[in-house]
Amino acid sequence: MMHIPARVVRAERENERVVSLTFDVKLNGAPGQFIMVWLPGFDEKPYSLAGASPLKITVGARGSFSTKLCSLKKGERAWVRGPYGRGFELLGKKILLVGGGYGFAPLRFLAAEAKKRGIHAVAICGARTKSLLLKPAACKTIFSTDDGSFGIKGSAIVAMEELFKKERFDVVYACGPEKMMEAVARLAKKHRAGCQLLLERYIKCAIGVCGHCACGDKLVCFDGPRFGYEMLANPEFGKIWRDKAGRKVQL
Ligand SMILES: Cc1cc2nc3c(=O)[nH]c(=O)nc-3n(C[C@H](O)[C@H](O)[C@H](O)COP(=O)(O)OP(=O)(O)OC[C@H]3O[C@@H](n4cnc5c(N)ncnc54)[C@H](O)[C@@H]3O)c2cc1C
Ligand code: FES
Secondary structure, eight states: OOOEEEEEEEEEEOSSSEEEEEESOOOOOOTTOEEEEEETTTEEEEEEOSEETTEEEEEEOOSHHHHHHHTOOTTOEEEEEEEESBOOOOOSSEEEEEEEGGGHHHHHHHHHHHHHTTOEEEEEEEESSGGGOOOOOSSEEEEEETTSSSSEESOHHHHHHHHHHHOOOSEEEEESOHHHHHHHHHHHHHTTOEEEEEOOOOOSSSSSSSOTTEETTEETTTTOBEEOGGGGGOTTTTTEEEOTTSOEEEO
């Protein structure tokens, strides 16, 4: 639970909304795990590991906290604790990584680990438009945009359907909007591939105590954030989210 200081050594703009920050800290963490980032006087929020040694996170500017985080410059400091949660398990000989928005960042970390272990990976990076795409992973990367401004026209699911017509994969790994991950899981199941999904819920304690991150009977911070097909039977997956006050809201 102890925070450690982390100084920015590199701030790299990925696109008009997303920045990757590398810190002078080395963690023993795996792709799919997350850390809590604290900016004193602002707030503390969870971010997936985009790299562990050195620590790297990829942040999309949305509200005030993430916008402040994105504005950190080389030499400036945040405080971090973690890593937390169950990360991805690298299985199989040939894997497919499907990411939407900043959700592609932990998959790039996974692609780098797969390369080290000699596992063949193909990645799909999806976004609404070209200016919101992230940089490619350390493997063949197929891009898709909803408006057709770059790569395949349509969602990451359209790209995944195209790919499955030609190739088979042992396991599909996904991170991005929950509706997208639901479709990924159904498609992977249809093609008899394994499936690992990285879920998000409102995280406060990150250690399985407060219950704020519940998705049905699962705690995302403690039981996840990596889940498998069992999520398709979870009544809240793809449907319900809890807001800051713990109230249920429709996704
Ligand atoms: C396990 C996990 C990993 C994440 N990894 C990344 C990442 O790699 N990159 C990235 O840009 N974002 C990531 N997020 C989302 C991130 O924690 C923030 O929610 C996001 O940066 C917006 O924060 P904000 O305060 O600027 O925006 P706000 O305007 O306050 O919120 C925007 C949205 O973020 C949600 N949110 C706000 N606070 C939290 C919180 N404490 N926990 C979960 N969701 C919250 C809100 O419900 C809202 O839907 C992750 C979330 C989780 C749960
Ligand atoms: S955030 Fe407190 S139990 Fe998960």
